[in-house]
Amino acid sequence: MTDRWDAAALRAFAATLFERGGMEEEKAATVADVLVEGDLMGHDTHGLALLGPYLDGLASGDMRGQGRPAVLSATPVVETWEGGKLPGPWLVRRAADLASERAMTFGLAAVSIRRAHHIACLAAYLPRIVERGQVLLVLSSDPGTASVAPWGGTRRIITPNPVAAGWPGPSGPVMIDVSMSITTNGMTARRRAEGTRFPYPALLDAEGNPTDDPAAFFAEPAGTLLPLGGMAAGHKGFGLGLMVEALTSALGGHGRADPPAGWGASVLVMVFDPARFGGTEAFLRETGWMEQAVRGNPPARGGPAPRLPGERAWQRRTQALAEGVVLHPSIPPVLAARAAAAGLAAPGPIRRA
Numbered sequence: 001m002t003d004r005w006d007a008a009a010l011r012a013f014a015a016t017l018f019e020r021g022g023m024e025e026e027k028a029a030t031v032a033d034v035l036v037e038g039d040l041m042g043h044d045t046h047g048l049a050l051l052g053p054y055l056d057g058l059a060s061g062d063m064r065g066q067g068r069p070a071v072l073s074a075t076p077v078v079e080t081w082e083g084g085k086l087p088g089p090w091l092v093r094r095a096a097d098l099a100s101e102r103a104m105t106f107g108l109a110a111v112s113i114r115r116a117h118h119i120a121c122l123a124a125y126l127p128r129i130v131e132r133g134q135v136l137l138v139l140s141s142d143p144g145t146a147s148v149a150p151w152g153g154t155r156r157i158i159t160p161n162p163v164a165a166g167w168p169g170p171s172g173p174v175m176i177d178v179s180m181s182i183t184t185n186g187m188t189a190r191r192r193a194e195g196t197r198f199p200y201p202a203l204l205d206a207e208g209n210p211t212d213d214p215a216a217f218f219a220e221p222a223g224t225l226l227p228l229g230g231m232a233a234g235h236k237g238f239g240l241g242l243m244v245e246a247l248t249s250a251l252g253g254h255g256r257a258d259p260p261a262g263w264g265a266s267v268l269v270m271v272f273d274p275a276r277f278g279g280t281e282a283f284l285r286e287t288g289w290m291e292q293a294v295r296g297n298p299p300a301r302g303g304p305a306p307r308l309p310g311e312r313a314w315q316r317r318t319q320a321l322a323e324g325v326v327l328h329p330s331i332p333p334v335l336a337a338r339a340a341a342a343g344l345a346a347p348g349p350i351r352r353a
Helices: 007-020 025-040 048-060 088-106 122-130 185-194 214-218 230-252 280-295 311-323 331-342
Strands: 070-074 078-082 108-116 135-141 163-169 172-178 265-272
Touching: 007 025, 007 048, 007 331, 025 048, 025 088, 025 122, 025 311, 048 331, 078 088, 088 108, 088 122, 088 135, 088 265, 108 230, 122 135, 122 163, 122 172, 135 230, 163 280, 172 311, 185 214, 230 265
Parallel strands: 078 108
Antiparallel strands: 070 078, 108 265, 135 163, 135 265, 163 172
16 A cells, blocks of 8 residues: 655645745745655655755755845846855746746746756646746756766766756646756665665766666765766767756856855756747647657557656646655655654655555
C-alpha cells in the first residue's frame, strides 16, 4: 500500500516552516507551492526533498527571505534582475508572470535573473503559464558549482543545466524538463545514499571511464556526470549545456568568471504568446496534428503506445490533486523531523492507495 498526502496540507505546512525560518509570507507560500508542484508531477528529487536544504539556507543566510530583486536593465520586452540570493522559486514565478503579461502585448518577453537561490523543479513553473494559452521556456545553470566535464575531458566545469518548455495542445499541455546531463546531482546523491547503482552508465570516473556507480561522483579525485547522449553522443549534450551557460550566466552578466557565490542559479525565463504570432487557433491546429501523429504511431512490438512529453506527469498531477500526493519514502521522515524542531505537527497521510 502507498501513502498519499493532501497537497493543500503539504503547502500550508511548508509555508509555515519557511515563514518561521524568516521568509516573507508571499515568498513562503510561493516556494511551498512550487515544491509541492514538483512532487505532484513526480519530480521527487526537486520537490519537498528540498525543504530541508532551503530551511538550512535561510538559517545560514545563504538564502534571503526578504526583499525584492534589483532591476539592472529594462526594455518593454526584456529585463535583467539581480536576484541577490532571494528564493529561486519566488523569483522565477514572478519573472514568468511578468513575461506572460508583457507577451500578451508584444508576443514575447524575457527575464534574465542572476544570483537567484536554487530554483527547484523547472517543470513546476509550466502549468501556470501554459494554462493561459502561452509557451514558457525556463533555462538554468548554477555558476557556484560544477558536475559535468567537457566532452573528452575529466574535470567538472558546468552543471546539468536543465531546460524546461511547455506549450498548449488541444488535449492538454505538452511539457519537457530535461537536463543536459544524463542524470542530476540530486539523483546521484539519492542513489549513493540508497546504495543503488544506475541501470546504465550515467557518470564518468576521474579517469574518464563510464560507470553506473554513483560513488564515483563523490570520490577523490571526483568523477563527473555524463552529458546527455552518453558515450555515443555526449558531445551533443555538452554543446547544449554550453548553450544554456550562454543564455543564463552570460546574458545575465554574472557567472563562472566571477567568484563563487554559493548554491544558486542563473536563469532565463521566456514567454511566447501564440495569439501574437500565427494565432492561437493555428497554433492549436498544429500542436493537435502532432498530438495525433504521436498517439497514432504504431508502438514497438510488445511496448507501450507512444505518448507526448509530460503526459504521464500531467496525469499523475491530476490524480494527486484528487486523491493525494505520493511522496518518496525519504521525504516523510524529513517532514517529521523539521516539524518536531519547529514545534509543529507534520501532516499525516490521508489515505493509502
